[in-house]
Amino acid sequence: MKAETFDMVVAGGGSAGLAAAVSAARVGARTLLVERQGSLGGMATAALVHSICGLYRLPREKNAPPELANDGFAAEFARRLCAEGGAEGPVRLGRVDVLLHRPAAFAQTADQIVRETRNLTVQLHSEIVAGDADSLTLGCRGGVQTVRAAAWVDATGDGVLATLRGAPSEIETNARLQRPAFIFALGNVASASLGDNGRLRLARRIVDAVQAGTLPESALGTHFRASPQPGEAFVTIDLSGGEDFDPLDAGSLSALETQGRELGAGIVALLRRDEEFANCYVAAWPSRAGVRESRRVLGRYRLETTDVETGAQFNDAVAFAAWPMELRENTRGPKLRFPTGDEPCGVPLRSLRARDDDALFLAGRCISCSHEAQASLRVIGTCLATGEAVGFAAGLKSIGAAEDAIAVRAARARFAA
Numbered sequence: 001m002k003a004e005t006f007d008m009v010v011a012g013g014g015s016a017g018l019a020a021a022v023s024a025a026r027v028g029a030r031t032l033l034v035e036r037q038g039s040l041g042g043m044a045t046a047a048l049v050h051s052i053c054g055l056y057r058l059p060r061e062k063n064a065p066p067e068l069a070n071d072g073f074a075a076e077f078a079r080r081l082c083a084e085g086g087a088e089g090p091v092r093l094g095r096v097d098v099l100l101h102r103p104a105a106f107a108q109t110a111d112q113i114v115r116e117t118r119n120l121t122v123q124l125h126s127e128i129v130a131g132d133a134d135s136l137t138l139g140c141r142g143g144v145q146t147v148r149a150a151a152w153v154d155a156t157g158d159g160v161l162a163t164l165r166g167a168p169s170e171i172e173t174n175a176r177l178q179r180p181a182f183i184f185a186l187g188n189v190a191s192a193s194l195g196d197n198g199r200l201r202l203a204r205r206i207v208d209a210v211q212a213g214t215l216p217e218s219a220l221g222t223h224f225r226a227s228p229q230p231g232e233a234f235v236t237i238d239l240s241g242g243e244d245f246d247p248l249d250a251g252s253l254s255a256l257e258t259q260g261r262e263l264g265a266g267i268v269a270l271l272r273r274d275e276e277f278a279n280c281y282v283a284a285w286p287s288r289a290g291v292r293e294s295r296r297v298l299g300r301y302r303l304e305t306t307d308v309e310t311g312a313q314f315n316d317a318v319a320f321a322a323w324p325m326e327l328r329e330n331t332r333g334p335k336l337r338f339p340t341g342d343e344p345c346g347v348p349l350r351s352l353r354a355r356d357d358d359a360l361f362l363a364g365r366c367i368s369c370s371h372e373a374q375a376s377l378r379v380i381g382t383c384l385a386t387g388e389a390v391g392f393a394a395g396l397k398s399i400g401a402a403e404d405a406i407a408v409r410a411a412r413a414r415f416a417a
Helices: 015-026 073-083 105-116 159-163 196-212 217-221 250-271 305-310 371-377 379-398 405-416
Strands: 002-010 031-034 087-093 096-101 119-124 127-131 137-141 143-154 181-185 222-228 230-237 281-284 319-321 326-327 333-338 343-347 360-362
Touching: 002 015, 002 379, 015 031, 015 073, 015 105, 015 119, 015 143, 015 379, 015 405, 073 087, 073 096, 073 105, 073 379, 096 105, 096 250, 105 181, 127 159, 143 159, 143 379, 159 360, 181 250, 196 217, 196 222, 196 250, 217 250, 230 250, 250 281, 305 326, 305 343, 305 371, 319 371, 319 379, 319 405, 326 371, 343 379, 360 379, 371 379, 379 405
Parallel strands: 002 031, 002 143, 031 119, 143 360
Antiparallel strands: 087 096, 127 137, 137 143, 181 230, 181 281, 222 230, 319 343, 326 333
């Protein structure tokens, strides 16, 4: 079977992969974007993550207006999503600003941008089944195909492409691994019932149900949030996955999905005993649970916990990480660690390049960083920014142009304008 050749291949069509593929195509690289789901967006669509975190800097003062952390594709995507009625905000939640969005609208906005982008081919329902230093084998229901490229981007979240190419990676111990999210949509909900008092009342009911043995202890971190869509709400649960949870194992992931739906159904049954929620129902289950952490590929620089804490700056920075370290090492909800200063941490291009593979670039949650730093870098807003940077760098390399941080920043300025 003859291999099809591209300038660049991006594996994974989440927020990072989308940004990488569009950016590479914009600088003239003939690009293939491969995604295993039926839509682009990754966690923002398949896992129903309905808030875009990391788009905005932490407010310098209590009443300071929201300020974008990264210009370029991240700002462009947010702007378009809002213009098309698919997002609301930014909304200030304590010390952070987030953009609330509808996952279906996120997928549609991604489709629109792809349609407008020359040099870009998108292949959905395609999984990486094999690969080496020279090629990649993709599988779909109709068979397999082989593709070649001059540059590769791993935006799979799990370092799948990097592993097939022999790149070393690391993974946290099970005891500290970020717990997966299970998010589902709830229909026929009055927004007023999810105000501050309403959420506190629901939290109390869940605590009572856990103490009574009606719900498992993993329900204690359940969070409710009204959707931009009238009558809809999102319910977020953090799942433990069990003592032997492995985010790369099919058996563990299968158990995670059924555990999430079972627990979600139990929570809905509890809600329906309340007069305000008597007619609510599950409007949508996620296509997959939201794995927050698995492999982290070793790059040319490992972004460390102290870098994020102190707002470290680098000469080759190509993006900024503005979200606090959101640690979810158990099912009780997030533990936020905020930086000590006002400046967001720079993300160096070296952290987005595989250590020993000149043709391999990294984007999204599997970039080179510590466990704690990843808890900041993995959010959607930052993934849009790192994806764009990698797309420019890898795209420029694939067509024989300069690929350093200066060239990446110049490309961002050009297309942001």
